[in-house]
Amino acid sequence: MKSKMFLIVVILGINNTLFAAIENLDEVIARKARYSTNTWPANKLEDANNNYIWQPESLCYTDVTTGHEVWVLVHAPDIEQVFSREHGSNVWSFDGSRVGFFNNSESNGRPTSKPSPGSNYNWRWVVNTDGTGLKLCEGYGRSGIPFEGFSWAHTENAYYAFGSGSAEASDSANYKLFKNVVGSNNIITGSLVLDTSSVNTYKKDMVKDGISTDDSHAVFRDFTERSLSTPNPINCAATYFAALKPAPALNSWWGNARHIGPSTGGWSDPYGDHLSSYENRFHDVWSPGPAGSWIMGQYSGGGLFNIFKSNGSAGDGGPLWQDWNGSSFGANEIAVISCDGTPANPYGTTYFGHPVWDRWGKYALIGTYTDSPAPGTRIYNYSNHSLESNYPLNNNVYDGQHHSWTGWTDYVIGVHPTSYIIYSNKWNGNYSSAFQVVNTHLTYVGNYNAYPRPSQSPDGTKVAFAASFLNNTSDGYPSILYAVVYYPAPPVNINAAKNGSNVRLSWTRPSYTTRGWPNEGSDPAPKSREIKGYHIWVSDNGETGWTEAFADIVLTEYCDLSQINSTVKYYAVTSEEHGGLESRKLSAVLQVTLDGSGNVTVSQYASEGKTGFWTTLPPSPGSSGSINFTYLDWLADKSKPAYYGVTSVDRQGNESASASVTPLGSANGNILEWIKPDDSKIRYFNIYYSGNGAPPADQKYRIASISVGTKSGGITFGNYNQLDLLKRVVAYPNPYNPKTAKNSTLKFANLLGMSLKMSVYNTEGKLIKEVSDTNISWDGKNQEGELVGRGIYYVVISNSSGDSVIRKVALVK
Incomplete structure (x- = not known):
C-alpha cells in the first residue's frame, strides 16, 4: 500500500512576487542568505545504509540567454569543489555516465563519514551524470592534485591515480600508480598497476591527456626538483x-631541463622569454593522441611551447635539442612550436593561448593573443606546424579564455573572453556559425578556482564547467554544472527485414565526427560513446500518433517487432544517453508493409529529423505507481509556512501539472515524499517551493531536480520526526480473516525497518498479544497461541522513544 501522505494535483495561479535573479532562479538565489541561519545537516544527507551516497544536489534549469538545458550536479553551501585548477582537463568517464571532481577538505571541506577523508585536501569524488551516486571515492589514490584533471580511462569506467597504497592520510608519498574501477553504486575497486619506487618515491601525477586514448600508455610527472x-x-x-x-x-x-636555445652565441634566446632557469618544471604539459609517444610542454617561467619526443639521443635517454637548420630542429626530438617573443618561432605560429588538443593529437584549439590578420580562436595543425585559416569561435577578439576538445566530435568549446558565455562550433567552421551554450556568470575577483574551465563530454553533447553564482563567497567556492550543447543524435542506417514471424528492425550507433579513428584518412569514424540504448517509435501514418513499441530501453542495435499481415507501419528510433538525454528528433522513418502472405516491403518514408513526435504531458507524481521518493529540504524559510509542488518531466522535456506535497516535520528540515507514476518516459522530478502559498511550476520557484534513478536519496531515519513515521504505518488487510490462506496474517505497511512494539487489545482493554520486532505482524492469536474470536481489536504500535499510534482492526471469520 502507499504512504498516507496524499498528493493533490493543483492548478496554480498566484502572483509572482519574487525578485528577479540570475537565470530566473529566484528562490535558489534567495536561499544563499540562509546558509548562515539554517544548519547544513551534512551527516543526514549521506546515506550510511546505501554506500554513503549523498542526497542528489542536482537542479535542472533553462539558460535564459541561450535556451539550453543546464544541470547543477554538485552544489554544497560555500564549499570548494573543482574538477581542475587548470584548463583543458577531462572530467568525464569514458562513456559520459560520470563526472569526477575534487573537494578541498583542508580549507572548507565537505564532511563525510566513510571512507574517512582525514585532514588532507583535494579528495576525489564522483557523481553520475543524472545527479545520482554522489560520493567520496574509495580505492587507492583518493587524494590528488587537481591541476591535470581526473585521469579517466578511455575504454572503461576507471581512473588512474597515484597513491602510497596506505589509507591515503597523506599524499606526500604518492609514487604508486593505481587503476580504480568504478562499479555499480559508484563503489570503487583499486588495484596496483605500477610501482615507481625502484626509480624514486617522489610524489607523482598524470599530465593532461596522460592516459593514451587506447589505455595502453601513461605519461606522468613528479613535483620534486632535484639534481x-x-x-x-x-x-x-x-x-x-x-x-x-x-x-x-x-x-x-x-x-625536464633540456637546455632549449641556440647552441652557439651563448644564451641569446630568439624564441621569447625563455631562460635556462625556467626549465625546472612544466607549467602545463599534455600527451595528446593515441600513442603516448610525445608531449607538448610549457615551462613554468615562460610562454614557450615545445614538442618533446618520449625518448631521444641525449645522454640521459631523453630528447636532445638541436638548432633550427632552416627546415627543422634537426631530428625534431625537441621543437619550438609557439612563443610570445619577437621574432616568432621558425614555423611562424602565434603564441598559444590556453591550447587544448583533439583526441587524434593532430589539431590544437588555441587562443591567438596576437595574430595576423586578426587575433581570435584558431586551429593549429601539428602535422605541418601551421594555422588553419578559419576562426571557429572568435575573430578580432583577444581570446585569453579557456577551451575544450576532449570529445570524439567535430565540435569545439570555448569561453568568450568578456561575457564568459561558453560557445561551440565545428572545428573547421567559421565564427559566424558559432552558437552560445551557457552563461557561466563569472565575476572574477581574484580566486584562481573561479574560471569556468569547460570540459567537453565524450560525444560533445554536454560541457561541464564551474560556476560560483550559487554560493555567497563569490568566485571562491564554485559548484559543478553541465550544459547541453546538442541532444544525442538518433541512430543511422535504419533497416527492416523479415525475421521468422516478426519484423526485425536494425540500426547503427551514430558518430559525431567525419574523421576516421585512429587513422583519420583510412579508418571509420568513431561511434558514440555516451549512448546507453534506444527507443523504438511506431506510427500508423508516419506523421502523427507516435508511440513507443517497448516500455523498456533497448540495449542492442536491433529488435523484433510483431506486425500483422496486410498492414503498414512506420518505425523510427531515438538514442538515450546514460545521463537520460534523449534525441529530440527521430531517425529516418521506415515504411514497412506486410502483404497478406507476410511478405515484407521496406522503404524510407522520411529522412532523419522529425521533431515534436511526443508532446503528451506525463502524469503528475502520486497518480499511480509504487516507487517512493524522498527529499530533505534544509533551506526553507523558517519564518514562514512551507509549500511544495512536485512535477514529472519526461525524456522529451514535457513537464506535468504540479502535485502538492505536504512536508513531514524534521529537526533537520522538511522531508518531502512522492510516488513515481507508472510511466517509463519520466526522466526526473522538479521540486518547487514557496513560503507564500502553493508555488507555480516556474523556474523562479524551482529548488531541485531529482532523477528517477535516485535510490534512498540519503534520507535516513535520523531525519524524520519519529511520531510522523509512526503515523504513516498502515494495517492491512482490514477487515482481517486469519482463516483465509491469502490473508492469514495482519501486516503493516511503511515500517521502514524501525524497531517497534505491537500490543493488541480487545474492546475491554485486555492485552491479547505483544510483539517487538522490525517487521511486526499478527497471526490472530493470543499470547498462548490460541486463535481469538471475531470482533474489534486495537493495535498499539510504539517506538523506543515512547511515541505510539493506534490502529483499529476488525477480525472476521
Missing part, C-alpha cells in the same frame, strides 16, 4: 613514460 643528469644542469622535476598494456612497465624518464 638530475640533464643537458641543462639545474635542479628540475622529471617526466615519465610508461606502458599500461599488455604488461605495465616504465619505459623511460628524464629531467
Whole structure:
C-alpha cells in the first residue's frame, strides 16, 4: 500500500512576487542568505545504509540567454569543489555516465563519514551524470592534485591515480600508480598497476591527456626538483613514460631541463622569454593522441611551447635539442612550436593561448593573443606546424579564455573572453556559425578556482564547467554544472527485414565526427560513446500518433517487432544517453508493409529529423505507481509556512501539472515524499517551493531536480520526526480473516525497518498479544497461541522513544 501522505494535483495561479535573479532562479538565489541561519545537516544527507551516497544536489534549469538545458550536479553551501585548477582537463568517464571532481577538505571541506577523508585536501569524488551516486571515492589514490584533471580511462569506467597504497592520510608519498574501477553504486575497486619506487618515491601525477586514448600508455610527472643528469644542469622535476598494456612497465624518464636555445652565441634566446632557469618544471604539459609517444610542454617561467619526443639521443635517454637548420630542429626530438617573443618561432605560429588538443593529437584549439590578420580562436595543425585559416569561435577578439576538445566530435568549446558565455562550433567552421551554450556568470575577483574551465563530454553533447553564482563567497567556492550543447543524435542506417514471424528492425550507433579513428584518412569514424540504448517509435501514418513499441530501453542495435499481415507501419528510433538525454528528433522513418502472405516491403518514408513526435504531458507524481521518493529540504524559510509542488518531466522535456506535497516535520528540515507514476518516459522530478502559498511550476520557484534513478536519496531515519513515521504505518488487510490462506496474517505497511512494539487489545482493554520486532505482524492469536474470536481489536504500535499510534482492526471469520 502507499504512504498516507496524499498528493493533490493543483492548478496554480498566484502572483509572482519574487525578485528577479540570475537565470530566473529566484528562490535558489534567495536561499544563499540562509546558509548562515539554517544548519547544513551534512551527516543526514549521506546515506550510511546505501554506500554513503549523498542526497542528489542536482537542479535542472533553462539558460535564459541561450535556451539550453543546464544541470547543477554538485552544489554544497560555500564549499570548494573543482574538477581542475587548470584548463583543458577531462572530467568525464569514458562513456559520459560520470563526472569526477575534487573537494578541498583542508580549507572548507565537505564532511563525510566513510571512507574517512582525514585532514588532507583535494579528495576525489564522483557523481553520475543524472545527479545520482554522489560520493567520496574509495580505492587507492583518493587524494590528488587537481591541476591535470581526473585521469579517466578511455575504454572503461576507471581512473588512474597515484597513491602510497596506505589509507591515503597523506599524499606526500604518492609514487604508486593505481587503476580504480568504478562499479555499480559508484563503489570503487583499486588495484596496483605500477610501482615507481625502484626509480624514486617522489610524489607523482598524470599530465593532461596522460592516459593514451587506447589505455595502453601513461605519461606522468613528479613535483620534486632535484639534481638530475640533464643537458641543462639545474635542479628540475622529471617526466615519465610508461606502458599500461599488455604488461605495465616504465619505459623511460628524464629531467625536464633540456637546455632549449641556440647552441652557439651563448644564451641569446630568439624564441621569447625563455631562460635556462625556467626549465625546472612544466607549467602545463599534455600527451595528446593515441600513442603516448610525445608531449607538448610549457615551462613554468615562460610562454614557450615545445614538442618533446618520449625518448631521444641525449645522454640521459631523453630528447636532445638541436638548432633550427632552416627546415627543422634537426631530428625534431625537441621543437619550438609557439612563443610570445619577437621574432616568432621558425614555423611562424602565434603564441598559444590556453591550447587544448583533439583526441587524434593532430589539431590544437588555441587562443591567438596576437595574430595576423586578426587575433581570435584558431586551429593549429601539428602535422605541418601551421594555422588553419578559419576562426571557429572568435575573430578580432583577444581570446585569453579557456577551451575544450576532449570529445570524439567535430565540435569545439570555448569561453568568450568578456561575457564568459561558453560557445561551440565545428572545428573547421567559421565564427559566424558559432552558437552560445551557457552563461557561466563569472565575476572574477581574484580566486584562481573561479574560471569556468569547460570540459567537453565524450560525444560533445554536454560541457561541464564551474560556476560560483550559487554560493555567497563569490568566485571562491564554485559548484559543478553541465550544459547541453546538442541532444544525442538518433541512430543511422535504419533497416527492416523479415525475421521468422516478426519484423526485425536494425540500426547503427551514430558518430559525431567525419574523421576516421585512429587513422583519420583510412579508418571509420568513431561511434558514440555516451549512448546507453534506444527507443523504438511506431506510427500508423508516419506523421502523427507516435508511440513507443517497448516500455523498456533497448540495449542492442536491433529488435523484433510483431506486425500483422496486410498492414503498414512506420518505425523510427531515438538514442538515450546514460545521463537520460534523449534525441529530440527521430531517425529516418521506415515504411514497412506486410502483404497478406507476410511478405515484407521496406522503404524510407522520411529522412532523419522529425521533431515534436511526443508532446503528451506525463502524469503528475502520486497518480499511480509504487516507487517512493524522498527529499530533505534544509533551506526553507523558517519564518514562514512551507509549500511544495512536485512535477514529472519526461525524456522529451514535457513537464506535468504540479502535485502538492505536504512536508513531514524534521529537526533537520522538511522531508518531502512522492510516488513515481507508472510511466517509463519520466526522466526526473522538479521540486518547487514557496513560503507564500502553493508555488507555480516556474523556474523562479524551482529548488531541485531529482532523477528517477535516485535510490534512498540519503534520507535516513535520523531525519524524520519519529511520531510522523509512526503515523504513516498502515494495517492491512482490514477487515482481517486469519482463516483465509491469502490473508492469514495482519501486516503493516511503511515500517521502514524501525524497531517497534505491537500490543493488541480487545474492546475491554485486555492485552491479547505483544510483539517487538522490525517487521511486526499478527497471526490472530493470543499470547498462548490460541486463535481469538471475531470482533474489534486495537493495535498499539510504539517506538523506543515512547511515541505510539493506534490502529483499529476488525477480525472476521
